[in-house]
Amino acid sequence: MSERRIGLLLITHGGAGRELLAAANLLVADGLAPCDALTIAIGEVREVVAAAVADAAARLDEGAGVLMLCDLHGATPANCALALKHAGHNVEVLCGLSLPMLLKAATAPRTDSTVAALARLAAATAVRSVRFADGTPHDRTTNDGSTP
Numbered sequence: 001m002s003e004r005r006i007g008l009l010l011i012t013h014g015g016a017g018r019e020l021l022a023a024a025n026l027l028v029a030d031g032l033a034p035c036d037a038l039t040i041a042i043g044e045v046r047e048v049v050a051a052a053v054a055d056a057a058a059r060l061d062e063g064a065g066v067l068m069l070c071d072l073h074g075a076t077p078a079n080c081a082l083a084l085k086h087a088g089h090n091v092e093v094l095c096g097l098s099l100p101m102l103l104k105a106a107t108a109p110r111t112d113s114t115v116a117a118l119a120r121l122a123a124a125t126a127v128r129s130v131r132f133a134d135g136t137p138h139d140r141t142t143n144d145g146s147t148p
Contacts (some may be wrong), residue, residue, distance in 0.1 A: 003111040006118055007060030008035040010097060011053060011081060012071040015039055017097070024102050032106045034060045040077045050080040057084060057091055065090035065115035067105055067122070069097045092119040100129035 010017035017037030024032060038056050040049055057066045066089075070078040073095035081093040092115040094101070104125035105118055113121075130138040 004062040004064040005034060005110040006064045006113065006115055007057070007062060007066040008032060008102070008105055009053075009056050009060055009066050009068045009081075010035075010037040010070075010102065011040065011056075011068055011077040012037065012097065013040055013042055013075070013077070016071060017069075020097065020099055020102055023099060024106055027103060028106050034062055035106065036060060038077075044076070046076055046080065049076050050083065053077065053080045054084060057081075057089065061090070064110070065092070067091070067115050067118050068093045069102060069105065069122070070095045071097045090115060092116050094119045094123055096126060098126050098129065101126035 010021055012020075018039060021032070021035065021037045036056060036059070038052055040052070053068070057068070060066050068081040068084075068091055070081060070093060072078060078093060078095050081091065085091050085093055101122045105122040108118060108121050110118065128137075132138070
């Protein structure tokens with residue numbers, strides 16, 4: 001019997017999640033399973049979104065929980081995901097989805113970790129990846145955007 005892995009659910013407005021998932025699948029040789037992307041239409045009814053998020057989380061949960069990676073903090077999809085967490089489901093919700101975040105979540109050990117620990121690792125990687133093209137970290141700028 002295989003070990004239970006933390007599931008990954010990308011929840012985005014439009015097809016961004018599916019495209020990030022496709023890119024990650026090209027870069028990760030071993031695959032991302034259990035992982036899926038949920039596309040939410042702009043203006044979708046909250047109850048419909050909540051049901052879709054709950055269904056996808058149940059499908060991806062192998063017993064180790066699900067890390068939900070959302071595009072926008074405070075938007076309906078993220079709020080519906082957060083409601084699952086508040087209802088006692090073994091999920092964590094991380095907003096600001098990016099390819100570095102997804103790659104870290106997909107390639108980090110998902111059998112010997114908790115959902116919360118995986119979320120912290122993915123978040124730290126996403127923050128470190130924000131850089132200017134010359135390699136300058138984003139936190140080395142002044143309030144007006146110039147570098148000191």
